[in-house]
Amino acid sequence: xxxxxxxxxxxxxxxxxxxxxxxxxxxxxxxxxxxxxxxxxxxxxxxxxxxxxxxxxxxxxxxxxxxxxxxxxxxxxxxxxxxxxxxxxxxxxxxxxxxxxxxxxxxxxxxxxxxxxxxxxxxxxxx
Amino acid sequence: xxxxxxxxxxxxxxxxxxxxxxxxxxxxxxxxxxxxxxxxxxxxxxxxxxxxxxxxxxxxxxxxxxxxxxxxxxxxxxxxxxxxxxxxxxxxxxxxxxxxxxxxxxxxxxxxxxxxxxxxxxxxxxxxxxxxxxxxxxxxxxxxxxxxxxxxxxxxxxxxxxxxxxxxxxxxxxxxxxxxxxxxxxxxxxxxxxxxxxxxxxxxxxxxxxxxxxxxxxxxxxxxxxxxxxxxxxxxxxxxxxxxxxxxxxxxxxxxxxxxxxxxxxxxxxxxxxxxxxxxxxxxxxxxxxxxxxxxxxxxxxxxxxxxxxxxxxxxxxxxxxxxxxxxxxxxxxxxxxxxxxxxxxxxxxxxxxxxxxxxxxxxxxxxxxxxxxxxxxxxxxxxxxxxxxxxxxxxxxxxxxxxxxxxxxxxxxxxxxxxxxxxxxxxxxxxxxxxxxxxxxxxxxxxxxxxxxxxxxxxxxxxxxxxxxxxxxxxxxxxxxxxxxxxxxxxxxxxxxxxxxxxxxxxxxxxxxxxxxxxxxxxxxxxxxxxxxxxxxxxxxxxxxxxxxxxxxxxxxxxxxxxxxxxxxxxxxxxxxxxxxxxxxxxxxxxxxxxxxxxxxxxxxxxxxxxxxxxxxxxxxxxxxxxxxxxxxxxxxxxxxxxxxxxxxxxxxxxxxxxxxxxxxxxxxxxxxxxxxxxxxxxxxxxxxxxxxxxxxxxxxxxxxxxx
Numbered sequence: 001x002x003x004x005x006x007x008x009x010x011x012x013x014x015x016x017x018x019x020x021x022x023x024x025x026x027x028x029x030x031x032x033x034x035x036x037x038x039x040x041x042x043x044x045x046x047x048x049x050x051x052x053x054x055x056x057x058x059x060x061x062x063x064x065x066x067x068x069x070x071x072x073x074x075x076x077x078x079x080x081x082x083x084x085x086x087x088x089x090x091x092x093x094x095x096x097x098x099x100x101x102x103x104x105x106x107x108x109x110x111x112x113x114x115x116x117x118x119x120x121x122x123x124x125x126x127x
Numbered sequence: 128x129x130x131x132x133x134x135x136x137x138x139x140x141x142x143x144x145x146x147x148x149x150x151x152x153x154x155x156x157x158x159x160x161x162x163x164x165x166x167x168x169x170x171x172x173x174x175x176x177x178x179x180x181x182x183x184x185x186x187x188x189x190x191x192x193x194x195x196x197x198x199x200x201x202x203x204x205x206x207x208x209x210x211x212x213x214x215x216x217x218x219x220x221x222x223x224x225x226x227x228x229x230x231x232x233x234x235x236x237x238x239x240x241x242x243x244x245x246x247x248x249x250x251x252x253x254x255x256x257x258x259x260x261x262x263x264x265x266x267x268x269x270x271x272x273x274x275x276x277x278x279x280x281x282x283x284x285x286x287x288x289x290x291x292x293x294x295x296x297x298x299x300x301x302x303x304x305x306x307x308x309x310x311x312x313x314x315x316x317x318x319x320x321x322x323x324x325x326x327x328x329x330x331x332x333x334x335x336x337x338x339x340x341x342x343x344x345x346x347x348x349x350x351x352x353x354x355x356x357x358x359x360x361x362x363x364x365x366x367x368x369x370x371x372x373x374x375x376x377x378x379x380x381x382x383x384x385x386x387x388x389x390x391x392x393x394x395x396x397x398x399x400x401x402x403x404x405x406x407x408x409x410x411x412x413x414x415x416x417x418x419x420x421x422x423x424x425x426x427x428x429x430x431x432x433x434x435x436x437x438x439x440x441x442x443x444x445x446x447x448x449x450x451x452x453x454x455x456x457x458x459x460x461x462x463x464x465x466x467x468x469x470x471x472x473x474x475x476x477x478x479x480x481x482x483x484x485x486x487x488x489x490x491x492x493x494x495x496x497x498x499x500x501x502x503x504x505x506x507x508x509x510x511x512x513x514x515x516x517x518x519x520x521x522x523x524x525x526x527x528x529x530x531x532x533x534x535x536x537x538x539x540x541x542x543x544x545x546x547x548x549x550x551x552x553x554x555x556x557x558x559x560x561x562x563x564x565x566x567x568x569x570x571x572x573x574x575x576x577x578x579x580x581x582x583x584x585x586x587x588x589x590x591x592x593x594x595x596x597x598x599x600x601x602x603x604x605x606x607x608x609x610x611x612x613x614x615x616x617x618x619x620x621x622x623x624x625x626x627x628x629x630x631x632x633x634x635x636x637x638x639x640x641x642x643x644x645x646x647x648x649x650x651x652x653x654x655x656x657x658x659x660x661x662x663x664x665x666x667x668x669x670x671x672x673x674x675x676x677x678x679x680x681x682x683x684x685x686x687x688x689x690x691x692x693x694x695x696x697x698x699x700x701x702x703x704x705x706x707x708x709x710x711x712x713x714x715x716x717x718x719x720x721x722x723x724x725x726x727x728x729x730x731x732x733x734x735x736x737x738x739x740x741x742x743x744x745x746x747x748x749x750x751x752x753x754x755x756x757x758x759x760x761x762x763x764x765x766x767x768x769x770x771x772x773x774x775x776x777x778x779x780x781x782x783x784x785x786x787x788x789x790x791x792x793x794x795x796x797x798x799x800x801x802x803x804x805x806x807x808x809x810x811x812x813x814x815x816x817x818x819x820x821x822x823x824x825x826x827x828x829x830x831x832x833x834x835x836x
């Protein structure tokens with residue numbers, strides 16, 4: 001169990017949620033999505049984005065259209081479908097609950113460790 | 128100085144360094160491989176390519192003169208390598224809310240490490256992916272698994288094939304990635320025939336000559352032993368046997384490997400073949416090696432730099448054309464129903480091809496052997512210079528040539544030889560037609576030698592046996608039969624002759640007929656028959672038949688057959704022995720006539736084409752007299768004497784091999800035979816009692832029948 005693995009696992013779960021929330025705001029070009037996530041300090045490889053988008057598209061969460069560009073061939077711009085929107089809403093709720101729960105737990109254990117020298121459950125801590 | 132090439136990459140013309148192009152190509156290959164298992168994999172790769180092309184053109188717009196290694200590497204780092212994707216994705220919970228079908232495939236493979244179960248592989252398959260799944264389950268190379276399975280099919284006589292189909296139906300399909308980095312491939316770069324040996328060498332990390340020698344060994348040994356065999360013909364054939372079995376196995380193994388193993392075509396496959404870690408550095412090395420090999424080849428051709436450069440240019444042009452085509456279509460080599468069908472057909476085709484090849488090789492071997500076996504016989508049938516020429520032409524052009532031709536075609540097909548050998552087909556075809564004409568001419572010529580039939584009658588004096596009973600027996604002096612199963616053919620079971628050698632052919636087309644004598648004395652006549660081109664020739668041949676019968680009072684000894692010299696030739700010579708018995712006298716056919724089962728009592732064979740009308744005195748009844756039964760000549764013809772049969776148990780340890788004809792007639796098991804015969808005999812008795820009513824105790828036929836049965 002290494003830290004990187006756990007970190008990437010954590011990121012992994014919310015990746016789709018993040019992507020969907022970016023696209024929800026309007027049509028998006030994949031590299032713009034990556035840029036935006038980078039600005040939000042969430043670094044992902046661009047190569048990971050394409051499979052995710054294709055899967056979401058195949059699951060009818062996303063749709064795309066070709067937009068002419070002034071340089072070179074047209075580009076794919078993705079947008080949310082109704083199904084995708086519903087999906088996003090559910091994820092949003094889940095995320096809020098999760099964030100609250102994690103926040104509560106993390107802060108609570110922080111407080112506990114600050115306030116008392118003994119852990120609540122010694123058995124767990126030794127594991 | 129670096130070479131710069133222009134590629135058409137997703138509708139953009141990109142000037143790119145040659146090395147950078149190679150890196151890019153390898154990267155794209157790895158991506159394609161990675162996503163090939165996935166639904167919409169093509170699209171993903173296409174999108175990524177699109178994006179890369181866009182990045183490149185941006186880079187060029189910003190002032191770069193061409194795309195360099197660094198540019199490509201930077202782009203790849205940005206995009207991420209398949210390994211990175213794995214890492215990113217590898218722990219997604221499989222029960223995620225996504226319902227995108229096989230999207231989580233790679234994830235699931237990894238999590239399987241804790242609870243492995245058997246699946247069909249979706250991405251690693253030749254037919255149904257069963258072997259791929261088994262390989263993933265057992266954590267071995269899928270190619271090795273396929274080989275093992277193929278052998279299993281052979282060993283289990285096809286049961287494993289059934290199991291395969293069942294597994295195909297039962298197992299759920301699943302995309303999987305195996306951890307095996309080293310795989311067995313055929314090496315197309317260093318191949319002599321199929322690249323199997325060099326692939327094996329790469330897999331086991333040994334020198335190439337070792338597997339080659341092992342595969343070639345039976346061939347070499349075969350050559351040596353055949354030379355020895357010709358030198359000392361009667362040498363112990365142990366080594367031949369050894370090399371035969373061993374060599375055959377190796378041959379089959381090679382063919383199987385050839386079929387089963389995929390060819391290592393891309394750089395990453397070549398690396399997998401050698402079991403090296405696939406990263407950019409090692410791929411670079413491989414590419415460099417490829418290029419060096421190519422350069423070496425080019426210099427070996429011995430031409431000037433110009434030509435080399437030219438070739439290089441065209442090669443690269445082809446390559447880039449290839450590349451851009453691949454890029455634009457986004458074709459994935461391992462996906463889609465079309466591909467599956469393609470593989471299926473290929474597998475099927477190869478399977479059939481191998482069976483055909485194998486059969487042809489076997490036929491050729493068989494032909495050579497039987498040819499050698501029939502060779503001494505040939506002299507008896509074919510005579511004269513022209514017939515011999517025709518015979519050889521037939522054998523070579525009509526029989527052996529097509530085998531050679533088909534083999535050539537198959538081998539060319541399998542190794543993917545270029546076309547342009549059309550004239551070869553014409554040559555083969557016309558030679559075969561010549562062979563066909565030769566065969567027809569030969570058949571016509573030979574059959575003309577069998578056209579007419581003639582015979583001659585020869586009276587032999589026999590004296591009346593003292594007790595009024597003649598026993599017909601085979602001469603006790605059996606001929607020495609050197610090889611009864613000569614060349615694996617049981618001559619004397621099926622053929623009208625039982626022994627053949629260089630200088631004589633012994634025929635046993637002998638029939639015996641027993642008829643009523645016109646006067647009160649015994650007579651023995653031999654009707655000698657033969658076929659020939661003309662009646663005179665046939666009669667001449669018939670006259671030369673030497674069938675000497677000896678009498679020792681009541682016993683008539685018949686020779687085992689009659690010999691024919693090559694000068695006489697085989698023209699279906701036959702001897703019909705006609706024994707004339709006065710009324711009231713008895714005759715008995717000894718069992719020895721039956722024991723020598725080649726001694727032909729059944730006249731079916733002989734009757735072919737025989738015109739029996741030319742002597743109305745014989746050929747009307749008693750197609751086969753039963754052996755060891757006394758027959759008595761009455762006014763109405765021969766009658767068997769019931770109860771005269773010597774029971775089997777009284778004959779001591781007499782061998783009792785039922786002969787072929789018996790098998791055909793009533794297929795007796797040994798225990799049943801006696802019984803059956805009795806029944807059969809009784810039906811005869813029934814008739815005779817109905818007719819004569821003279822030789823039993825006044826029982827009605829029905830009672831008699833029941834009594835004996």
